[in-house]
Amino acid sequence: MGNSTLLTSAGTLPQTLTPFPISRIATRYLLFDVHAVTYARREHNICGVLIGTIPHLSQQNVFLGIPLELMPEEARLLVEHGHAYIIDEVEAHKTGLLDMSRKDQLAFLQAMDKQGMEIAAESKKKAEERSQKALQGRGMARRARENTASRVSETADSSAKQRLADGDDECSVFEAEPRSPSPAPSHPPLAVERHFITPTISYPPLQTPNTTPTLSLPEVSKTYPLFAFLHSKGYFITPGLRFGCHYTVYPGDPLRFHSHFLATGADWDEEIDLLDIVGGGRLGTGVKKSYLIGGADTRRENASGAGSNAGDGVRAFSIEWAGL
Amino acid sequence: MATSLQPAHPVLPAPSRLTTHLLTSANANANASTVASHPPHLHHLARQIQHNLQHQHAWTALRLHTHVSGTDKPLPRPMLSGLAPVRLYVHPDEQVELLREAGKKRDEGVGGGNEEGVGEGKLDVVVEPEREWVLPTRLSEKWSLRRLAEVFDCVGVVPPGVEDEEGEGSQNMWRKRKRVVLATVDGDSTVVYYIVHDGVVKPRQN
Structure with missing residues (x-):
């Protein structure tokens, strides 16, 4: 995601996200942002309990993921020390989504589409690399090369062809990596099917609500x-x-x-x-x-x-x- | 058993050792000012614990305390202090230090002498026993944080020793927190002992 909320490394929140929001949903205090989770644990000694399962495999409860449920004590302590604030999640979603302008909605959808295309292209590239590697492993690199070469023959220049030919002369079975840049990435993905993104967090598209302590402290x-x-x-x-x-x-x-x-x-x-x-x-x-x-x-x-x-x-x- | 078989005037059995102990100690204190400070059942409780410590756990130098040492302020209840035959509590940090010293000694071969063959590689950890505070309680009692705090506010880190032993308590640099041995006795005179520290003290590495 190319958004400002995305972080360079896990566990560090950008200045704009401290204090971070704690979502209150039906008297439970939850963190949905993995960066807030790691940040709270590393910086503030707050562990919470991961409670998220995979929707289709809810019996899989050995390794749980986000959201992180905080004890009321933990939520209150974070709020009292000014590290976090409570938002009423239902209310925030209602107002946030209704107040969103058409322009913002479109921009968000486009951003999601773009991200989907990027992911699709990435996964396709990976799949091609995988198949090429597998073919190399079976000593069928020549054919693989030819396949790719024929595909890019219209655009690739003669020097690239020359290098490919040179590569074929050597024992290609143990070749660590193709010496020529793999043609796939430079090639614009033609018939890549876009991945559909399901965002795991709501901020963005929702604006992070203001930090005024409208909600009272968690009851402990x-x-x-x-x-x-x-x-x-x-x-x-x-x-x-x-x-x-x-x-x-x-x-x-x-x-x-x-x-x-x-x-x-x-x-x-x-x-x-x-x-x-x-x-x-x-x-x-x-x-x-x-x-x-x-x-x-x-x-x-x-x-x-x-x-x-x-x-x-x-x-x-x-x-x-x-x-x- | 049929009641008719009992004699008309049953003869009471001779008092047990514990009863004798309680009665004699009560008589011994009868004219002392200490009795007035606390109700007799608390005195009996302390004496019972004292008896248990002395005869079942071989404690020595047991003393009954009724007042905060050096003052005429009464303790919340009569307490005991005594010396266990072996050290009752070793702080984990002290344990590390003791083991290090014992290891050093073993490596130097100091005192190995005659046991060289037998005790090869054996750590010889030397720990001096220390005087402990003992707080006698009954299992049927209810306590609260306030009452525990009041007890701790009245005792020192090391119990006041018998006069000739005075001054030996401050030697252990690891003993910084107040601690009291909580002795709890049930109706069947089973006594259990728990060490209570004042504050957050990390557990022992046993």
């Missing part, structure tokens, strides 16, 4: 202070269901590290059953982790005032089996 559970606290310490946090806790806490990217903590959040005065502490500590130690409970200290919160970060004034305790 009472464990949010603990989440923000751990995130502020540089930990990566993923959902903790598989260990029976609120969050699984990693000291680095979960692809590179084992998790250190099974974290459970609680209110300052919330009653905690000692059996839960014992169970969590025992489970955590069994999988070489610590069980961590924590929450916002209301005493300190009142003292420091309301303008502080959510992660401030959080007290946490790490629990491990003593081995006695």
